[in-house]
Amino acid sequence: MRLTCWGTAARAMSAWAARAWLRAAIRRISAFHENATVTDEDVTHTGTAAIGTWLSTAAGEFTFTTERLGAERLDDTHWVVTNRLEGDFPGGRADLRYRFALRSGLIEDLTIAP
Template sequence: MNDNQPQADVLPDVVTEYLTAHRERDAATAITAFTHDATVTDDGKTYTGAAAIESWLNRSAGEYTYTTVLTGADSIDTSHYTATHRLEGDFPGGVVDLRYQFTLRDGRIQRLVIEP
């Protein structure tokens, strides 16, 4: 993600902090962005609670090598945001555009759905 891109301005700090930590493969920092009872859905699987999400973060950080570029960001309302990223790397297919759909509660991420 390039923090100088104007689209990033619509995302709340907790989302940009998570995206930065995730991009840097810093699971310990990324997990702090979530509520204790948060859910993450990625690749058709749902992870619930801090321990399951932290395990997912650690696994996804080491599975493939890739770069991430923010290509768009939208605010649906004060609790719902979407950040679109282009990933390029050594995973099957090599390039994918993913939508990170965030639901916030009390200033933290309550739900994250990642899908093409």
């Protein structure tokens, strides 16, 4: 899932499209740069092997729905997407910010936190 002209695409991308792209991208290891990092629940996963393990385990832990609360383009390579999750995880509801950076059209860094 490589975006060859990210700068142009980012300028044209609506908040909804940013969220949809991020949601699809983080489900696919091919969307990550080989040296990417993902930080989720205060644990950092580095490289595609570790991120692949995170992707396969994080997706199956709980069932939940998401609601987009917002998306913000910080610059040509940095975005923040805020989602509300509701489900069977402890607490049942969480508003999370997905801060991500791109390099060569791939996710280089993703941090998921309140």
